[in-house]
Amino acid sequence: MAVSNRRVKERNTVHHLISRIAHRVYFLKDEECQDFLSMMFRVAEFSGIRLLGWCIMTNHFHVLVYLPEEEDLDEAEIVRRYGVLKGRMAANVLAQDLAKKHAQNDEKGIEESLAKIKKRMYDVGIFMKILKQWFTTEYNRRYAHAGTLWESAYRDRVVKMETKDMSDALCYIHLNPIRAAICEGFDEYRWSSLYAVSCGDETAIKGMRHIYGEALTMDEMRMVHENRMRELLEEEKRKRAEDIARKRAAGYEMATDPLTDEAMVAQAAAHIKKVISASMELKAVERSRRESNRAELEGKIAKALAENPALTMSALAEIVGVDKSTVSRHLKRQKLQHKV
Numbered sequence: 563m564a565v566s567n568r569r570v571k572e573r574n575t576v577h578h579l580i581s582r583i584a585h586r587v588y589f590l591k592d593e594e595c596q597d598f599l600s601m602m603f604r605v606a607e608f609s610g611i612r613l614l615g616w617c618i619m620t621n622h623f624h625v626l627v628y629l630p631e632e633e634d635l636d637e638a639e640i641v642r643r644y645g646v647l648k649g650r651m652a653a654n655v656l657a658q659d660l661a662k663k664h665a666q667n668d669e670k671g672i673e674e675s676l677a678k679i680k681k682r683m684y685d686v687g688i689f690m691k692i693l694k695q696w697f698t699t700e701y702n703r704r705y706a707h708a709g710t711l712w713e714s715a716y717r718d719r720v721v722k723m724e725t726k727d728m729s730d731a732l733c734y735i736h737l738n739p740i741r742a743a744i745c746e747g748f749d750e751y752r753w754s755s756l757y758a759v760s761c762g763d764e765t766a767i768k769g770m771r772h773i774y775g776e777a778l779t780m781d782e783m784r785m786v787h788e789n790r791m792r793e794l795l796e797e798e799k800r801k802r803a804e805d806i807a808r809k810r811a812a813g814y815e816m817a818t819d820p821l822t823d824e825a826m827v828a829q830a831a832a833h834i835k836k837v838i839s840a841s842m843e844l845k846a847v848e849r850s851r852r853e854s855n856r857a858e859l860e861g862k863i864a865k866a867l868a869e870n871p872a873l874t875m876s877a878l879a880e881i882v883g884v885d886k887s888t889v890s891r892h893l894k895r896q897k898l899q900h901k902v
Contacts, residue, residue: 581716582622608647614769743820
């Protein structure tokens with residue numbers, strides 16, 4: 563998994579981005595989650611990065627994004643995107659500055675101004691930097707807070723451009739509220755893109771379409787996605803229950819978590835016991851087989867030496883059908899003296 567400060571420049575890639583609040587001591591309320599989403603939409607539009615899915619939790623967030631090939635933007639589009647990020651007043655100031663340079667035939671100045679803005683686009687690292695810094699500024703202003711809000715690094719996992727891989731990444735993101743026992747229904751958490759899909763949000767729908775394609779209807783797409791979420795959730799429940807059962811067997815006091823209950827842990831413990839029992843039986847069978855083979859080989863060696871005590875190690879190995887090192891080990895075990 564890549565780390566945040568490493569700028570990923572490869573185009574036509576999908577990224578699962580995760581960032582956590584520093585020390586996990588601050589918690590986002592509904593109004594902060596709403597502000598964060600609004601900022602994220604604006605930064606994404608400015609950057610040219612496509613949002614495929616998201617989940618904003620109280621102390622961290624997940625975003626699945628697609629980094630497309632860089633477009634050849636004209637001046638008007640750059641000014642428009644700058645306005646999306648900075649606001650209409652800032653866009654007007656930029657437009658006036660560019661108009662002035664046009665009047666002066668300052669082509670170099672125009673190019674430098676536009677290039678300075680454009681180099682902040684189509685970059686996952688800068689997307690995250692702008693988003694987190696902007697939100698921190700607003701959060702600190704609102705609560706008279708000082709200093710950083712986020713952990714210094716964020717995680718960036720590049721996801722394969724295959725439907726299953728992208729789907730699993732989005733399912734993992736959408737399962738966060740279920741893991742935290744915040745809600746029971748998949749689309750009940752307000753700050754998840756799955757909730758946004760259920761509300762007809764165009765950005766969220768386009769994100770899921772990028773993963774599942776255009777062939778499925780909305781209902782079919784949601785059914786496929788939620789069925790995969792159920793599969794992954796059951797798998798995660800089983801793994802959690804097995805982990806608790808193993809640690810209890812090792813003497814640790816382990817309580818169940820929101821994904822498990824005592825019945826699941828008991829079932830996992832019984833399964834583990836059965837697996838261990840089967841493994842011990844297999845080991846016993848294997849040990850018996852090795853002992854039988856060893857006894858058979860020792861008998862062959864003893865017989866060959868009885869018939870011809872002058873056999874060399876190489877000749878003895880060839881007669882009994884094994885290598886010299888195996889013969890040597892057996893001779894040492896029997897404490898036989900044999901000259902090579």
